[in-house]
Amino acid sequence: MRMKKIIFANLLILxxxxxxxxxxxxxxxxxxxxxxxxxxxxxxxxxxxEDLGITFESESKVPYAIVxxxxxxxxxxxxxxxxxxDESMYTSTGGGIIGxxxxxxxxxx
Numbered sequence: 570m571r572m573k574k575i576i577f578a579n580l581l582i583l584x585x586x587x588x589x590x591x592x593x594x595x596x597x598x599x600x601x602x603x604x605x606x607x608x609x610x611x612x613x614x615x616x617x618x619e620d621l622g623i624t625f626e627s628e629s630k631v632p633y634a635i636v637x638x639x640x641x642x643x644x645x646x647x648x649x650x651x652x653x654x655d656e657s658m659y660t661s662t663g664g665g666i667i668g669x670x671x672x673x674x675x676x677x678x
Contacts, residue, residue, distance in 0.1 A: 574621060574622065574653055574655070574670070577616070577620070577621060577655075582667065582668070602661070602662055602663025603661055603663075605663065606645075606647075606659050606660065606661045606662075606663065606665075609647075609657075609659045609665070609667075610636070610647050610649075610659055613634055613636050613649050613651075614636070616634075618633045621633070621651065621653055622653075623652060623653065631652075632652075633651060633652045633653075634649060634650065634651040634652065635649065635650050635651075636648075636649050637649075641660075644660060644661045644662050645660070645661040646658060646659070646660045646661075647659045647660075653670065654670045655668065655670040656670070
């Protein structure tokens with residue numbers, strides 16, 4: 570289970586690096602900040618609980634992650650939180666905070 574969390578965190582970090590490269594040194598082939606944002610956000614809608622090492626009873630209604638979008642001055646901020654203790658915030662303008670799981674106070678919140 571820990572290995573799956575590490576792989577998932579590394580994927581998020583990789584996408585973050587791509588976002589930073591897009592902002593700092595844009596090229597014709599670089600994804601736009603919106604594309605990176607949508608890619609990060611989409612991870613949460615396509616990742617299955619078992620991909621994160623989470624097991625539930627077959628008929629469980631317990632959510633394993635929550636995604637909340639907020640409109641801010643015509644842009645969007647997305648806050649995500651999972652049962653594994655990982656939390657992140659992405660913005661459609663290219664910024665964000667990824668990997669709250671490394672901070673004990675975030676995991677306990």
